């Protein structure tokens with residue numbers, strides 16, 4: 001079953017394009033990555049699918065229901081962490097979270113305490129006394145306290161230190177194991193790589209590719225780095241080689257194709273060192289942004 005289904009979802013702010021003809025399906029139980037640079041249209045797509053803003057055209061269906069018609073019903077089952085969070089500064093964290101919890105027909109007290117412990121959040125501090133990272137933690141607890149079926153996380157890790165990021169990822173993985181579907185928007189490819197099953201890439205408001213993370217990494221480019229005397233980069237002038245860089249005794253490049261071709265060329269060289277690596281998502285996607 002598709003938890004999220006977007007059909008030609010389009011949002012213009014006056015003449016400015018927010019997102020255009022976005023088609024996307026997120027299946028139940030997936031952790032789906034949504035990747036793009038700043039201003040690519042991630043937040044616009046998310047806000048439109050949540051019917052927090054209205055689409056110019058197209059439709060969003062969540063849990064099989066139209067997002068506008070059933071907006072308030074759907075949102076009860078969603079945990080949404082917006083990219084920017086604004087709070088009443090004078091409130092205590094616990095009062096704010098209890099207030100959020102009051103919108104749901106369930107007792108969230110225990111879950112608030114559990115989440116605060118996992119995220120190391122002091123519930124008795126005032127919002128105005130919290131650092132940016134701690135405010136982000138409030139948002140995370142707020143998004144999860146009602147045990148939603150769908151989590152929509154818009155740039156959730158900004159402001160979290162690396163240790164806290166890992167704790168947060170573990171928490172998301174645990175939620176996912178318990179059946180929660182996750183849409184994870186980010187401009188940091190390595191975190192999407194760590195967490196997601198599939199990924200959609202958005203650029204200038206339009207989806208340019210949707211890929212399975214595993215096939216993406218296995219079936220695509222390999223990154224070769226070699227060191228040796230008299231390496232002539234002209235030798236690697238074959239189809240499938242890209243982004244070749246030569247510096248002194250070192251040559252690196254990406255290759256997509258029959259690796260035997262590369263091995264054959266390598267066998268004619270006198271090498272000091274060689275490494276063959278899986279490229280990072282960043283490297284794989286680089287050409288989309290050129």
Ligand SMILES: Nc1ncnc2c1ncn2[C@@H]1O[C@H](COP(=O)(O)OP(=O)(O)OP(=O)(O)O)[C@@H](O)[C@H]1O
Nearest residue numbers: 013016017018036037038039040041042043044045
């Ligand atoms: N309220 C608005 N009014 C006018 N233009 C807007 C508005 N909100 C977003 N935009 C424009 O829509 C485009 C997409 O922005 P959006 O915030 O959705 O991108 P994003 O991928 O979420 O980026 P970021 O990570 O920087 O938030 C940008 O060109 C942005 O300037």
